[in-house]
Amino acid sequence: MTDWTTIPNDVIEAGKPGRAVDGRALRDNPVAIAEGAPGAPGISSVAFIDPIEVRSFSRDNTQVITGLEGVKLLEVDGAFNITSGGRFYLYTSDDGGSTWPNRTEPFFFAVGDHRSRMLLDFEAGKLYLIGTVFPQTGDPKTESRDISLSLPAGPVNAIRIIMENTTGQMFITKLCGYKAA
Structure with a gap:
């Protein structure tokens, strides 16, 4: 199962450099949601x-x-x-x-x-x-x-x-x- 990664709002701001860890989280978090990973938001019924x-x-x-x-x-x-x-x-x-x-x-x-x-x-x-x-x-x-x-x-x-x-x-x-x- 793919891990859910919380991305703090302050690291995704205009003018700030992108970090690899945040890029991986943006890539992997939709999969973690679909798999129902711990900590990931659920899909509404x-x-x-x-x-x-x-x-x-x-x-x-x-x-x-x-x-x-x-x-x-x-x-x-x-x-x-x-x-x-x-x-x-x-x-x-x-x-x-x-x-x-x-x-x-x-x-x-x-x-x-x-x-x-x-x-x-x-x-x-x-x-x-x-x-x-x-x-x-x-x-x-x-x-x-x-x-x-x-x-x-x-x-x-x-x-x-x-x-x-x-x-x-x-x-x-x-x-x-x-x-x-």
């Missing part, structure tokens, strides 16, 4: 949203994720078992999920087991998807997609994921949001 419970749903069920106020990026990791061709729809809302007027066009998954990660960038209006499919026959295949998100007029504070026309299941294994600075 308001920088992250609370994790949701791990849930699963099957045909024609819906996964709703609310409480996304101020979230800039949302990472969703999941596992999918698709036994017949399926479509996924992603809806966004700016009223806590009371209405779902904004639907991102469906993205399709082939039959098989999938492991994937979605990164939703609410500022750029993009959904980045990367995953590996383990088909019932043949070799595993890694795919990535860059999809434009349909966004509401106001800031996104809820999303809804729907898996349609399949007899498989989807398991959300991780959800982490990053708030805008």
Whole structure:
């Protein structure tokens, strides 16, 4: 673990020469913060949203994720078992999920087991998807997609994921949001 070094204000002043020890501290202190070194300031919990419970749903069920106020990026990791061709729809809302007027066009998954990660960038209006499919026959295949998100007029504070026309299941294994600075 990298050590945290306190830098006194009086050594970092205009017109004073820089010292090597202070330069190393300026280089190493961000790492010490990230590693949670003793004496280092912590990262505020308001920088992250609370994790949701791990849930699963099957045909024609819906996964709703609310409480996304101020979230800039949302990472969703999941596992999918698709036994017949399926479509996924992603809806966004700016009223806590009371209405779902904004639907991102469906993205399709082939039959098989999938492991994937979605990164939703609410500022750029993009959904980045990367995953590996383990088909019932043949070799595993890694795919990535860059999809434009349909966004509401106001800031996104809820999303809804729907898996349609399949007899498989989807398991959300991780959800982490990053708030805008």
